[in-house]
Amino acid sequence: MTEIKVTKELKGVNLPKTKLGLTKMNVLVRSAEKLFSKKGFYDTSIADICKRARTAVGTFYIYFENKVALYRYLVEQYRLEIHSVLAAATASCETRIQKEREGIRAFIDYAAKKPNVYDIIWGSLSVDKQIFIDYYVSFAESYRRGLTREGDAIKTNDCLTLAYALMGITNFVGLRAIFEEMTPDQIDTMVDECVMKLLRSGAFVDE
Amino acid sequence: MTEIKVTKELKGVNLPKTKLGLTKMNVLVRSAEKLFSKKGFYDTSIADICKRARTAVGTFYIYFENKVALYRYLVEQYRLEIHSVLAAATASCETRIQKEREGIRAFIDYAAKKPNVYDIIWGSLSVDKQIFIDYYVSFAESYRRGLTREGDAIKTNDCLTLAYALMGITNFVGLRAIFEEMTPDQIDTMVDECVMKLLRSGAFVDE
Numbered sequence: 001m002t003e004i005k006v007t008k009e010l011k012g013v014n015l016p017k018t019k020l021g022l023t024k025m026n027v028l029v030r031s032a033e034k035l036f037s038k039k040g041f042y043d044t045s046i047a048d049i050c051k052r053a054r055t056a057v058g059t060f061y062i063y064f065e066n067k068v069a070l071y072r073y074l075v076e077q078y079r080l081e082i083h084s085v086l087a088a089a090t091a092s093c094e095t096r097i098q099k100e101r102e103g104i105r106a107f108i109d110y111a112a113k114k115p116n117v118y119d120i121i122w123g124s125l126s127v128d129k130q131i132f133i134d135y136y137v138s139f140a141e142s143y144r145r146g147l148t149r150e151g152d153a154i155k156t157n158d159c160l161t162l163a164y165a166l167m168g169i170t171n172f173v174g175l176r177a178i179f180e181e182m183t184p185d186q187i188d189t190m191v192d193e194c195v196m197k198l199l200r201s202g203a204f205v206d207e
Numbered sequence: 208m209t210e211i212k213v214t215k216e217l218k219g220v221n222l223p224k225t226k227l228g229l230t231k232m233n234v235l236v237r238s239a240e241k242l243f244s245k246k247g248f249y250d251t252s253i254a255d256i257c258k259r260a261r262t263a264v265g266t267f268y269i270y271f272e273n274k275v276a277l278y279r280y281l282v283e284q285y286r287l288e289i290h291s292v293l294a295a296a297t298a299s300c301e302t303r304i305q306k307e308r309e310g311i312r313a314f315i316d317y318a319a320k321k322p323n324v325y326d327i328i329w330g331s332l333s334v335d336k337q338i339f340i341d342y343y344v345s346f347a348e349s350y351r352r353g354l355t356r357e358g359d360a361i362k363t364n365d366c367l368t369l370a371y372a373l374m375g376i377t378n379f380v381g382l383r384a385i386f387e388e389m390t391p392d393q394i395d396t397m398v399d400e401c402v403m404k405l406l407r408s409g410a411f412v413d414e
Binding site: 001027040041042079080096097100115118119122123125129136137151153154155156157158160161162164165166167168169171173174175176179190193194195197198199200201202203204205206 | 217242247248250303304307325326329330333334336338343344347352359360362363364365367368369371372373374375376377378379380383385399400402404405406407408409410411412413414
C-alpha cells in the first residue's frame, strides 16, 4: 500500500514535501500497521514502531504528532486504497447493477486478502471515534453522489440511506466470507444468488 | 441492563450461584462498561474497575479470570439484551416484512439510546477477535432460523447470507441515525422510504 499517496490535510499529520520523506513516512506506517494487527493499538508504543522500522524516534515526530495521528493517516490510506480498488473493478461496467455487483465482489476479495481492514477501520471506534465517523461519512457521501447520478435506475429518492444500506450489506456479507474462509466460487454464488437478488427485487414477499 | 442473566458457559467466567453473587458481579460489569466507554478497554485496569465498583480486587477474580473474560461476559449481555429488545418489538407482527420493519426500527432506537453498543461489539475486534466472531456467527444463525421458518415469504434460498445482509443494513442505517442525531420521525421516514422499499422490491432497476 506504500504507493497510496495521501494529499488531504489531517490533524496532527505533517505530509512530507519530498519523495524521500514520503518513503520514510510510509516505512513507519507499514511498521505500525503490522504491530497494530499483532499486538493492538494500545500495546504498541511509538518506540516499538520506530524500532521495527529501524528509524530514530525523532523521525516519527517529523510526520506525526502522536500515535493517533498515525492511525488517522493509516485509515485515510485504507479509504483511498478501497476507493481505488472499487473504481478499477467497476470502470468497465455499463449499468448501475453491474457496478454494484463488481464493487461488492471487489470489496469482498479485498477484505478476504486483507481481513485486518475491519480491525483497522472499526477499531478506530476505540482509538478516536471521530476517525470512524469521518471515514464513513466521507465514504457514504461519495457513494451517494454516484447513486444520485444514476437517476431512474435507482428505486428510492433517499440515496444517502441507500448508500449506508449498501455499505452495510457489503461489509457484513464480507464478514461471512471471511468467517467461513469461502472460495472465490462460493463468494460468487453468495453474491449472485442472494445479494444481487436482494438488490434487484427485494428479499420479502409483500403480504 | 443489570437484570440480563447470562446462563451460557463463557471462557474465563465463573457464573455465580446466588442472587447476591449475581448482583456483585453485575456491579463490576456496569463499572467496567462505563470505564471502557470513557477511557477504552486498554486504559482501564482491573483496579480501576474495582475502585469504581467499591469492590475488593479479590472479588473480581471470583467471577472473572481477567479483563478479557469480563469483556466476553459484557458482549454476551448485549447479545441477550438486543435479542430481547427485538423479540419484544416484533412479538405482535403478523408478517415477515412487518417483523423486519419493527426489528430494524427497534435496533436503531436501541443504538440511538446506547450508541456505545458499536464501541463494545465492534471494539471486541481489538480485544479478542473470537468474541466478535462468536457474536455475529451466533446472531446470524439465530436470524437464519427465523427467516427459514418463513418459507415462501423469502425470495432467496440462502437465508444465512440474507441474515448477514440484513444485519449489515440495520447496523449501517443505525450509524447514519446516530451520526446525524435523527429524530424518531426522521428515522421512520428513512426506514419506510428507503430500507423497506429495498427489502420489498430491491434498489436498482434491472437493465
